[in-house]
Amino acid sequence: MEIIEQAAMELFAHKGYSNTSIAQIASAAGVSKGLLYNYYTGKDDLLKAIINKAMGSADHFFNEDFLSQMSAAETISIIVNGSLELYKANPAYWKLLTSLMFQEEVLKELQPMIAQKSQMSYGLMIPIFEKLGYPDPKSQALLFGAAMDGIFLYSFSVQEENHFEHMMNYIIETFSKPYHNE
Amino acid sequence: MEIIEQAAMELFAHKGYSNTSIAQIASAAGVSKGLLYNYYTGKDDLLKAIINKAMGSADHFFNEDFLSQMSAAETISIIVNGSLELYKANPAYWKLLTSLMFQEEVLKELQPMIAQKSQMSYGLMIPIFEKLGYPDPKSQALLFGAAMDGIFLYSFSVQEENHFEHMMNYIIETFSKPYHNE
DNA sequence: GTCTATACATTGATAGAC
DNA sequence: GTCTATCAATGTATAGAC
DSSP, X not given: OHHHHHHHHHHHHHHOSTTOOHHHHHHHHTSOHHHHHHHOSSHHXXXXXXXXXXXXXXXXXXXXXXXXXXXXXXXXXXXXXXXXXXXXXXXXXXXXXXXXXXXSSSOTTHHHHHHHHHHHHHHHHHHHHHHTTOSOHHHHHHHXXXXXXXXXXXXXHOOOHHHHHHHHHHHHHHHTSOOOOO | OHHHHHHHHHHHHHHXXXXXXXXXHHHHHTSXXXXXXXXXXXXXXXXXXHHHHHHHXXXXXXOHHHHHTSOHHHHHHHHHHHHHHHHHHOHHHHHHHHHGGGOSSSOTTHHHHHHHHHHHHHHHHHHHHHHTTOXXXXXXXXXXXXXHHHXXXXXXXXXXXXXXXXXXXXXXXXXXXXXXXX
């Protein structure tokens, strides 16, 4: 069960969901094809199980009440480093999640859940940038989210860990600065 | 020929490359399956043709010599607005290109070409941020690229054009500011 | 619980008629 | 140039033995 989902996630992340067959998953997990259908009704059900299981981990990671007591700079640092930890704990999962954004047909049910992930930090960040004096905190929050997603996008293709962590620190530094004009 | 590539690109972008069959492409293009193999040796060859044809448009869009005469703010504005125009001229193509980043196996030959696309602006931007006084212009250029890619990533899932253009202007405004500490 | 065997649809691709 | 017919291979999924 656990071994199957792990194998499937790895394959989905590397080869893409549609491009991965049941036979490949079974082979990688070291079980027979038939056994898969004892646990899941089909390939889509297996995908759903993977997503659902991993979804919980992110939710309780960023506690809104906890963050509200922090300073702006601290909050940004916690969110960036938290995202980094979350990613490093299971890179394949996040890659899979992002790749699904390009599969309009496959599982419309998951789409809202995936979109929510991106907006997870959005609501949290607006008051932060208000505090920092930004005249358009919503746009600044979106810019922050876009920068984060962009860095993660790089990490999927380029495999330089160093470079990755450096950019995370650069983001913390950049976005923690209070607004300043001229 | 043109109609086939157009239909294929649309399907690839919306359903994903692996999830699109030759039959679906032929049907969408209004031709028979067999005809496809008269123009292309296979599905991968069709993909290659699509990518190659569209690649040229981006290359001569950003002329390095031309940009070197511009001010920092002007260059940023040109690159952002140019990217926006390029995207709006053929959104499906850019979505397809990005989605291929998640297909490690499919067409390793295209991988470097796709990666280059992301770095297109990277080399151009470093001297810009030097001019603007940034102590780490490389990181700032990467942040700029990440922010751009992140915004495009949003546009693939959310379909709000307005919101999209607003963020592009916000990026121009934000990144055109000279470096300032405290 | 797990595997083998098999059914059935769809896939990419080819051959040959028009 | 274009289509129909057809191929072998692979896909998902099921049934039944152990």
